[in-house]
Amino acid sequence: MAETPEWGIHRSAFGVHSFGRKEYQIVDGKIVYADRGPVGVLVTEQHVGPATEPTLGDLSEALIAACGTDYGVHSPVWISRFTDAARQAAAYRKGRVLIAGDAAHVHPPDGGQGLQTGVQDAVNLGWKLAQVVKGASPECLLDTYHTERHPVAARVLRNTMASIVLRREDDRTKALRDTMSELLGMDEPRRRFGAMMSGLDIHYDLGEGHPLLGRRMPDLDLVTANGPLRVFTLLHDARPMLLNLGEPGGFDITPWADRVQSIDAEYAGRWELPAIGEVNAPTAVLVRPDGYVAWVGDSTQVGLADSLTAWFGPPTAA
Numbered sequence: 345m346a347e348t349p350e351w352g353i354h355r356s357a358f359g360v361h362s363f364g365r366k367e368y369q370i371v372d373g374k375i376v377y378a379d380r381g382p383v384g385v386l387v388t389e390q391h392v393g394p395a396t397e398p399t400l401g402d403l404s405e406a407l408i409a410a411c412g413t414d415y416g417v418h419s420p421v422w423i424s425r426f427t428d429a430a431r432q433a434a435a436y437r438k439g440r441v442l443i444a445g446d447a448a449h450v451h452p453p454d455g456g457q458g459l460q461t462g463v464q465d466a467v468n469l470g471w472k473l474a475q476v477v478k479g480a481s482p483e484c485l486l487d488t489y490h491t492e493r494h495p496v497a498a499r500v501l502r503n504t505m506a507s508i509v510l511r512r513e514d515d516r517t518k519a520l521r522d523t524m525s526e527l528l529g530m531d532e533p534r535r536r537f538g539a540m541m542s543g544l545d546i547h548y549d550l551g552e553g554h555p556l557l558g559r560r561m562p563d564l565d566l567v568t569a570n571g572p573l574r575v576f577t578l579l580h581d582a583r584p585m586l587l588n589l590g591e592p593g594g595f596d597i598t599p600w601a602d603r604v605q606s607i608d609a610e611y612a613g614r615w616e617l618p619a620i621g622e623v624n625a626p627t628a629v630l631v632r633p634d635g636y637v638a639w640v641g642d643s644t645q646v647g648l649a650d651s652l653t654a655w656f657g658p659p660t661a662a
């Protein structure tokens with residue numbers, strides 16, 4: 345830009361526009377942009393544009409409409425156009441066809457939730473596909489992909505559509521925006537929304553039981569026979585894991601030993617889940633390769649064999 349715009353996020357009658365530079369420093373809690381380098385621009389167009397690639401002329405026109413000037417914009421590195429469309433595929437699987445990511449769900453980029461939702465789709469599906477392809481699990485395992493992931497993106501669509509409504513510039517919407525700001529200034533709503541938008545509160549419906557069931561395993565600092573280890577390090581191989589925090593050797597999963605790693609460890613700290621807070625310490629947990637808890641044990645093995653079979657296939661005969 346030949347001229348320097350006012351940095352930050354602004355509003356016009358059409359919606360938001362913003363200016364920033366990739367290079368910046370935080371000084372006294374405020375962003376101070378570098379005095380050179382390309383400017384990142386976001387501007388809302390007055391009308392939904394054509395489906396063609398946007399041009400420098402389109403950008404200039406939109407800036408003039410929103411700000412009264414295009415600040416001498418020139419030499420674009422790249423320009424792209426997006427809309428607030430919110431759409432979701434009715435089914436994530438049809439026979440041999442499976443969809444993930446933006447192919448399965450598109451929504452406004454508010455809150456930066458699209459990529460993480462798509463990556464989590466892929467991580468949910470990957471190990472299930474591998475097991476079915478290898479013949480370790482029946483094909484119906486693939487149906488749990490839709491069952492688990494479809495509601496997650498439906499919720500992202502809902503919260504991004506709500507966010508878009510708050511962008512309108514009429515007096516009633518401004519009042520609603522202020523009301524939402526007030527609500528999100530409170531600890532409990534902020535904690536809930538933070539957990540939702542980060543995707544850390546996702547809860548797959550794996551039945552009644554301990555609050556950990558169907559939720560993301562926390563990255564605990566464990567003590568094992570091989571020294572201190574973090575849970576996520578143990579998941580790097582993308583193999584399921586039975587984590588025994590009780591008596592060493594207390595659980596026997598020999599018929600699944602070719603597929604499921606069994607780790608004895610100690611953990612003395614608190615168990616805290618996003619949005620929920622502290623939960624009772626379990627004796628053992630069965631963690632799927634995508635990091636979600638498939639079974640929670642007290643001192644007994646009740647339900648463990650069923651869960652191992654459901655997620656990782658039938659036991660191997662001795």
Ligand SMILES: Cc1cc2nc3c(=O)[nH]c(=O)nc-3n(C[C@H](O)[C@H](O)[C@H](O)COP(=O)(O)OP(=O)(O)OC[C@H]3O[C@@H](n4cnc5c(N)ncnc54)[C@H](O)[C@@H]3O)c2cc1C
Nearest residue numbers: 425426444445446447452453455456457458459460461462
């Ligand atoms: C302005 C904006 C900001 C965003 N910010 C964030 C953010 O901060 N955080 C976040 O999590 N998400 C964000 N997102 C969303 C994120 O960019 C998308 O959710 C993510 O890129 C989707 O990835 P994908 O691989 O599913 O699809 P895509 O990235 O769309 O990839 C699909 C690829 O397939 C190619 N393709 C299409 N058809 C064919 C074909 N027939 N043959 C071969 N190739 C084909 C396309 O060219 C493309 O490269 C943002 C989106 C926008 C628009």
